[in-house]
Amino acid sequence: MSLTQLVFWTFSALAVVGAAMCITRRSPVASALWLVQTLFSLAALFVVLDAQFIAVLQVLVYAGAIMVLFLFVIMLLNLGRAGPSDLKGPAGLAVATLLGGLLFFQLLRGATPSAAGTRGGNVMAQLQEEQGIVGAVARPLFSQYLIPFEITSVLLLAAIVGAVVLAKRKL
């Protein structure tokens, strides 16, 4: 089993376990934290696919911003005390460090061109040769998928207006 396969299976298992735990935990905070694990594992899988930029975005946007928002909402609604915490002690810390280190290692390794080049015929690697890591995402986003991109902005606007209408104390 090559290193790539090992990494793939490890993080796939972690993602599935995280997702299963996320929907079975009693405490919403624990659920949210398990979801973080799933999102991190998915980021690692993106790295295996040579999509480092997507992986970074996944960590920044989903595991970072959106999860923080989730936790804020959970704490604002005061749902956090439904059950005991599921992950504590030095064992958890060790696992977390290990996973973080693995992801970091993957990112470092994937970001070097030699690693990307070893899997010949890879579409992503080829795209990145031509357009760079960000360009491979940005170019279709602003050319072929420009219309959906713009629709998304209207969608967000509608969602903001709706949220204000529903939630504002006094209109």
Place this chain on the structure above:
Amino acid sequence: MILDLSSSRDLLLALLPELVLTAWSLVLLLLIAWRHRTAADLRLAGCVTLAALASTAGAVWWLWWHAARAAPTPLAAMIAVDDFRFVTDWLFLGAAALTVLLSFNYLEREQLLIPEYHALIVFATLGMMLMGGGDDLIVVFLGLELLSVSVYVLAGINRKSAAGAEAAFKYFLLGAFASSFLLYGIALVYGATGTTGLRAIAAQVGAGAGGGTMLAIGLALLLIGFGFKVAAVPFHMWVPDVYDGSPTPVTAYMASGVKAAAFAALFRVLGEAFSAVAAWHEIVWWLAVATMVVGNLIALAQRAVKRMLAYSSVAHAGYLLVAVAAGPGPGSAAFLFYLVAYTLMTLGAFALLAAKGRQGERDVLIDDLAGLATRHPWLAFALAVCMLSLLGFPGTAGFIGKWYILAAATSAGQGGLAAALVLTSVISAGYYLPVIMAMYMKPEPSAEAHVGMRLGRLGYAVVTVCVAGLLFFGVRPNRLLDLARTGGVAGPPAPEAIPAAPAVSAAHAPTAR
């Protein structure tokens, strides 16, 4: 006019209606930020919305008049330029305009001085137009989300009402659930074919690629997602509570526009991308039969008018699914015609229900309409026309619509579906006719029974438009049918020859090219 969608000028022209409506929505939001306190401000926002819808309809008309078509080269077009899109756009804009007209009185009466209501209607309409016109699953999905997000909020716009909050919450949860089914389906279809463009999927499927399990599962998930949105049995559980709890004009909008948009997208996706996949015909067959039978049977048991209409809209989803099952060829004209007729009769019926009075329309039982004909003969007549049209009585548009669906189903070899349609329509007489009997044959229980009934001038206008349309298209359906025929989704394009439509549309477009 042939538009080359790879040039930005032509792309902007092809998107003109959507751009006009988006620009108006921004103007409207600015205006609302400025003036949002009094009833006059609400009326102003409503008038701006009507102007927005009218000018968008004008933009659609302009494209239609010039017989705009996309140049056949790019397979990866995001937006379709065909008569199906134009006809459905008019339908959505018309439904939105009637809803806005209906809302003027209702919002003031219920003390809902929230001008954002109109902005959300505009956003929802934009989403519908993208669903009817999207030539790519991503655009269809984003249009659906834009529509859904706006309508979730509209359902709960009455923040003082517990039923409204319940409706909005149920609709939101189940709608989000359905969206995730749809999205998963899109992802699997993308995995099987390597594209999300409808024509490109058809080309891939036609070439024999991805005919395997992944495509089948993806298609099944797509059908589940759309099934929720069009309220087909067994995905209809949310309908009665949501329709019941939402403000009545919003219910009218949901039952007419939202359902029409989901159907338009379903029809285009199945007809354009998956017509070579045999599997969905059988699934849609079963969905249609289940929806017609269950919808009609449960509607029989309802005593409250609003819930009865909710189940009746489930049953009508079944009739429309028959047209979908008949396939893009014969089915599309019948489909579009019935969609128009259905929109008119549903809007008319809900408009009359909204007149029943403040906070009262939730509890209007069929028996409460007793004697309405002597007190308000014109309202009773209008409601009777809507009921007869929903039933499919000759002389109304509902009859012609059902007739054409039957013809399409039999010519497509779906005799069983046609039989089911006729039988369930007979069942539906069991709950439409009691409304008419109560209004015309039962005595008024007391002199004050119908005191609170006020429709307002605009409400009268809406009802008049609906009733006149139903009677007119019931007697002279030809013009609308011609439009519906040219508007049919042509099915999968042959590799090079994309629509044969110029020949057809040249007939009504003297200035073409």
